[in-house]
Amino acid sequence: MTVLPRDVCSAMPASDVGKEGYSVVASRSGAAAARPIGGPEPDWMDRFMEAIMGRKYDAAREVLRSAVAQGAGNNLAEQYGKVLEDMLQQAAEIENPSVRKEVATFGVVSLREMDNHTGRGLIVPGYVNWGDELWRQRPVAYIQSPSSRAATQVCDACLVPVGTLASQLVFLGQPVPEGAEEVEVVNGACSPVQCPGGCSEVFCGEACCEWAQTSSSHALLCKGSLPATALVALEDLEKLAEKTDQEHLLLLAHHIAVILLRRLAGDALSDVMQHFVKQFFSSPWETLTSEEDADGDTPSYREDLLGQAAGHLRRLFADQELAEPFLDIEILSSMMGTYEQVNMCISISHPLNTQCDRTSELLQPVALAKLHRFQKGVDQDSDEEDDEAEAGDKQDRPQPVAEPTEDDIATALQTIAKQSLFANVVGTSLCEALSFTNHSCLPNARIDFATSATPDNNSGPGLWVFSAARRPMLPGDEVQMCYVPSVVGKPVKERQKRMKKFGFECRCRCCTTDLMLEADE
Secondary structure (H helix, E strand, C coil), X not given: CCCXXXXXXXXXXXXXXXXXXXXXXXXXXXXXXXXXXXXCCCCHHHHHHHHHHCCCHHHHHHHHHHHHHCCCCHHHHHHHHHHHHHHHHHHHHHXXXXXXXXXXXXXXXXXXXXXXXXXXXXXXXXXXXXXXXEEEECCCEXXXXXXXXXXXXXXXXXXXXXXXXXXXXHHCCCCCCCCHHHCECCCCCCCCEECCCCCCCEECCHHHHHHHHHHCCHHHHCCCCCCHHXXXXXXXXXXXXXXXXXXXXXXXXXXXXXXXXXXXXXXXXHHHHHHHHHCCCCCCHHHHCCCCCCCCCCHHHHHHHHHHHHHHHHHHCCCCHHHHHHHCHHHHHHHHHHHHHHCEEEEECCHHHHHHHHHHHHCCHHHHHHHHHHHCCCCCCCCCCCHHHHHHHHHHCCCCCCCCCHHHHHHHHHHHHCCCCCXXXXXXXXXXXXXXXEECCCCCEEEEEECCCCCCCCCCCCCEXXXXXXXXXXXXXXXXXXXXXXXXXXXXXXXXXXXXXXCCCCCXXXXXXXXXXXXXX
């Protein structure tokens, strides 16, 4: 049982009586209360405190939510939110004194065991206003997708496209017209920095370069520094990942490299294993499919594929004894299972799309069509398409060899008009906070990435992922994202079909309500 303070009303915020834009109304207790003109019901504060006094915290949260939606000011929302936060904290401490000491936090959110079918999730302990940042961190491990690597030269640390239009054309093996060297990919950015290790990777500046040499997977996977046998193993793994369209096999190498850096720095094996592997939701990779899979992606196929990848990984890290525990086939299968269930797809807008008009002035129509061919399909395996269309994109992705047709030229010119000539930089990542964020078809949080080119990004070098509130959130609210953004606003059957790819039947509030309405019809 929760014991409330002797005078819980002493925690009740003072009203803003008499402030401009407020009218003074009488509450049921007889005291004056401030109400924004045309705002929430005049008795909402009384109803909120009645719910608090009755330990009906969910009801109190909904009263406050309604008041915020009807125009209660931020100050009032924060003050009453603090009352709810304090009451929830006291209840948690009394019911389970150890919970508060053991809880993990990311930014302003906390990890909790949820009282529903979703298991662990993130909640906001305090009031969060619309647009407020919830958390920000570097992904545990991340890579640029092979198709994206072939289409765009990026900083190996933060994945922002680098250089000029001229250098991007050279990267693609295309002719460079006069004036292209004056078109900067990122306005005001410095020239790309070559990796001092002697590989072909570049960086957007000294900060990302220095960070990558010591703190990212590049520190151990730089092809200019790898022994010959390890280099061949890494290249064999890259070929296997591209051939089988299983980029997560390559993510394994980068994940293990980051793990190894922590072990080399002196972190205990048990701590590293827990932080980088066991804390994440997972199932053995081969159990996430069936022998009846129509495309041949069966458990036995996955076991064989992972066995091949494990062989390459053992050769890659043959000189690193500390990596051995993470090369066990069961651990590798668990990591692959984690990627399939909680990975985050990376998508970063190409800065040159803001200069499509200038690009079209410099390049002849045929050259534009050739450039578009290199970009086509790189970022089209998106959630906008159904499974059949995605498969078609991969199979029909044209190779930039034959001369462009009139249709090719017309399509390229259309992308110029839409400011989408250049494909987004795409990849895959494992992010700690994001892996604990559950799904909703009506999300209250958005996810985005920050690079060195992101305005006002003072986080530091490398790639960052962050979450921000899409609407006000109250103490105890669960942070929810949409795993497939394009399903928002779609019919419930379509949403349910799309979410089956993630191995669960969506039971968010939006789907539950829509299914109930359908059943009543």
